[in-house]
Amino acid sequence: MTENSEFRPLPEATGVPVAHLHRETPAVFRGMASDWPAVSTWTFPYLASLAPSLPVQLVAGNREKDRTAFTRSTLGEYLEPLTRDSSADHDQTYLKEFDLLKQFPGLRGDLRHERMFPRGSVSSCSSWIGPARARTGLHHDLLDNFAVQIAGTKRFYLARPGTVERAGALSTKYDSWARLSRVGIAELAADGDPAAGDDFFAVDLEPGDVLYVPARWWHEVVNLSAGILLSGFFGSRMRVASLWARVRLRDTLHRAGLLSPENCTCHAERRGAQHQ
Numbered sequence: 001m002t003e004n005s006e007f008r009p010l011p012e013a014t015g016v017p018v019a020h021l022h023r024e025t026p027a028v029f030r031g032m033a034s035d036w037p038a039v040s041t042w043t044f045p046y047l048a049s050l051a052p053s054l055p056v057q058l059v060a061g062n063r064e065k066d067r068t069a070f071t072r073s074t075l076g077e078y079l080e081p082l083t084r085d086s087s088a089d090h091d092q093t094y095l096k097e098f099d100l101l102k103q104f105p106g107l108r109g110d111l112r113h114e115r116m117f118p119r120g121s122v123s124s125c126s127s128w129i130g131p132a133r134a135r136t137g138l139h140h141d142l143l144d145n146f147a148v149q150i151a152g153t154k155r156f157y158l159a160r161p162g163t164v165e166r167a168g169a170l171s172t173k174y175d176s177w178a179r180l181s182r183v184g185i186a187e188l189a190a191d192g193d194p195a196a197g198d199d200f201f202a203v204d205l206e207p208g209d210v211l212y213v214p215a216r217w218w219h220e221v222v223n224l225s226a227g228i229l230l231s232g233f234f235g236s237r238m239r240v241a242s243l244w245a246r247v248r249l250r251d252t253l254h255r256a257g258l259l260s261p262e263n264c265t266c267h268a269e270r271r272g273a274q275h276q
């Protein structure tokens with residue numbers, strides 16, 4: 001798919017992010033995080049220097065839509081080619097859902113997250129680090145998210161809740177904290193009702209931009225250049241607790257082989273296995 005988007009640009013939001021949450025529609029806050037120390041100091045060489053030989057698991061390709069496969073590397077080995085040329089060809093492996101702050105707790109001091117999350121909410125933060133064209137297939141999350149672009153440019157394609165469901169395109173592939181689509185956003189938009197022009201949006205995030213992605217809003221995400229994104233998922237204590245119980249139960253069933261065995265984003269697919 002080309003990245004020439006004909007989707008409607010997501011309108012820019014003003015004011016503080018928490019004021020938008022009740023609308024339950026995506027909103028982009030330009031430059032909201034541009035004064036975070038992370039945006040000026042987190043380069044690929046800097047992150048690599050923290051623990052070059054740290055083993056990391058990489059996701060190969062678009063595991064949300066296609067086959068799930070992993071490769072192994074080290075932080076230094078993975079980040080080195082990203083360092084050399086942010087637009088260089090690179091095999092499409094992606095360091096995603098990486099718990100950067102757990103690995104390097106000192107990096108918390110470079111963030112100003114407390115400004116964004118609503119009071120009393122529970123949040124969890126992880127990072128997406130990858131080359132140009134690294135892609136996360138169409139899915140929606142179970143929790144609200146503030147995505148903070150730290151480095152590089154990233155495009156989010158967004159589709160209103162219900163669009164994948166109405167197209168009969170829900171995937172049977174299992175993911176613990178998300179629901180997946182069988183088709184990509186371009187295919188979904190092409191097959192959709194042309195009158196439903198308000199269902200699809202696109203937005204390009206630059207370093208320092210913050211995007212609010214409400215739970216249940218479908219999104220497909222692609223790096224326009226090598227980049228670093230921090231995702232902060234959050235919810236009220238009660239919502240997170242009730243979701244957590246459901247997610248744990250489903251995950252226990254999955255790991256026992258009773259729910260979508262071998263058709264998931266968490267276990268590598270055997271070659272030749274056929275899945276939708």
Ligand SMILES: [Zn+2]
Pocket residue numbers: 254262263264265266267
């Ligand atoms: Zn699995």
